[in-house]
Amino acid sequence: MEKRYVKDRLRRSMMFVPGNNPGMISDARIYGxxxxxxxxxxxxxxxxxxxxxxxxxxxxKTIDFGKKEVVVRINDLASGLxxxxxxxxxxxxxxxxxxxxxxxxxxxxDCEREIARIEQKNGIPVGxxxxxxxxxxxxxxxxxxxxxxxSDRLIGVALGAEDYVxxxxxxxxxxxxxxxxxxxxxxxxxxxxxxxxxxxxxxxxDDEGFLAEATLIKKLGFDGKSVINPRQIxxxxxxxxxxxxxxxxxxAVMDAIAEAQARGSGVASLKGKMIDRPVVIRxxxxxxxxxxxxxxxxx
Numbered sequence: 001m002e003k004r005y006v007k008d009r010l011r012r013s014m015m016f017v018p019g020n021n022p023g024m025i026s027d028a029r030i031y032g033x034x035x036x037x038x039x040x041x042x043x044x045x046x047x048x049x050x051x052x053x054x055x056x057x058x059x060x061k062t063i064d065f066g067k068k069e070v071v072v073r074i075n076d077l078a079s080g081l082x083x084x085x086x087x088x089x090x091x092x093x094x095x096x097x098x099x100x101x102x103x104x105x106x107x108x109x110d111c112e113r114e115i116a117r118i119e120q121k122n123g124i125p126v127g128x129x130x131x132x133x134x135x136x137x138x139x140x141x142x143x144x145x146x147x148x149x150x151s152d153r154l155i156g157v158a159l160g161a162e163d164y165v166x167x168x169x170x171x172x173x174x175x176x177x178x179x180x181x182x183x184x185x186x187x188x189x190x191x192x193x194x195x196x197x198x199x200x201x202x203x204x205x206d207d208e209g210f211l212a213e214a215t216l217i218k219k220l221g222f223d224g225k226s227v228i229n230p231r232q233i234x235x236x237x238x239x240x241x242x243x244x245x246x247x248x249x250x251x252a253v254m255d256a257i258a259e260a261q262a263r264g265s266g267v268a269s270l271k272g273k274m275i276d277r278p279v280v281i282r283x284x285x286x287x288x289x290x291x292x293x294x295x296x297x298x299x
Contacts, residue, residue: 004095005130012224013233018043019052025059031230035069053088060092073098091122102133103140105150112151136160137167141181144188156195198225214239242286
């Protein structure tokens with residue numbers, strides 16, 4: 001079975017594109033985000049839901065997004081709109097469905113059941129379409145591990161901060177209010193072997209604040225971040241790049257592995273230290289990041 005989605009791919013940036021904005025949809029591939037997320041939920045007014053759904057359906061069928069991963073954020077299934085969204089986007093060729101407001105594993109299971117039904121109805125091999133879950137509540141954060149392991153279709157879990165801080169009866173500030181949620185979601189994603197995506201930074205004029213948040217999620221270990229403005233993409237990618245020092249070490253590790261294999265040895269070492277599996281995995285990830293863009297020079 002040929003899947004539309006790739007489970008393990010670079011997802012440094014996932015750009016929200018309002019589903020009722022034809023200009024942004026048609027230009028989405030040129031902005032440089034790793035994933036394009038066409039939004040049918042919060043960025044679309046209730047009176048425009050039907051129009052946006054039709055627009056996204058037609059965009060999926062007619063626009064060449066190149067090698068970009070195309071994600072659609074649907075409306076909550078409980079609203080009655082989510083199933084209509086799925087009926088429109090799955091036959092049209094969406095790669096990944098983003099499920100909003102995911103509180104439990106059952107939310108994922110319910111959505112997967114609807115996706116499988118629609119795939120089967122339209123002659124699409126069951127399992128073709130991927131899923132990701134957005135966690136946006138205290139309940140969802142506490143259930144993060146169960147959510148992350150609820151379906152083999154899941155490519156990642158994401159934090160939705162605005163609804164989450166409202167649920168906590170606080171507001172977004174310096175990031176301390178999100179630390180627990182970020183750590184829970186990150187560990188759940190790693191335990192499940194899927195991607196962890198951070199929330200949007202909504203003040204597009206606060207470049208310093210955006211970079212501070214991007215630096216924090218890099219240190220925590222997130223794969224990437226949702227963005228709402230094309231201006232945020234290049235700084236985010238630059239922030240997530242490895243330093244030249246780390247990159248040089250990664251290449252040295254892989255060279256040492258290759259040399260050991262050429263000698264027929266199963267043991268590789270670098271500067272007298274044995275290279276174990278975690279070191280190799282980290283080196284491979286840093287090289288993948290570097291090959292996506294130029295590495296960042298250390299000052």
